Amino acid sequence: MNIRFRYDLEKKIFVNASGVGVAGKIKPEIAYGMKPVWEWEFINSAGEPWDISNVAAWRAAIDTDFRDETAPMCRTLGGITVVNNVVHCPMDALTTTYRDKANGRDVTNGFFDLTGFDAVTE
Secondary structure (H helix, E strand, O other): OEEEEEEEOOOOEEEOOOOOEOOOOOOOOOEOOOOOEEEEEEEOOOOOEOOOOOEEEEEEEEEOOOOOOOOOOEEEOOOOEEEOOEEEEEOOOOOHHHHHHHOOOOEOOOEEEEEEEEOOOO
């Protein structure tokens, strides 16, 4: 299952296909057992693709907190690809860590963090 998100990095809001801000908060949902691919399209305020060509590597995580000392519910360290300026991020919620943190709930509120690492310059 692929789910597409469009995000304006200058305004820091989710937008629709026309670049208009989406009312309310969009929360990417994931439930135990799911293995969706989230597709992230980053744009600027003019609706143009954000230049992500200098990003050398990506990582993503979902957890119930942002604390470094806790293991995330699910994490993607590899397999994230960029095609036509869209970041394709496979997520895996079929893990014992996710199951334990979900504590029996089908859908758990959590925080999603997608981080890009700039290319190393010498």
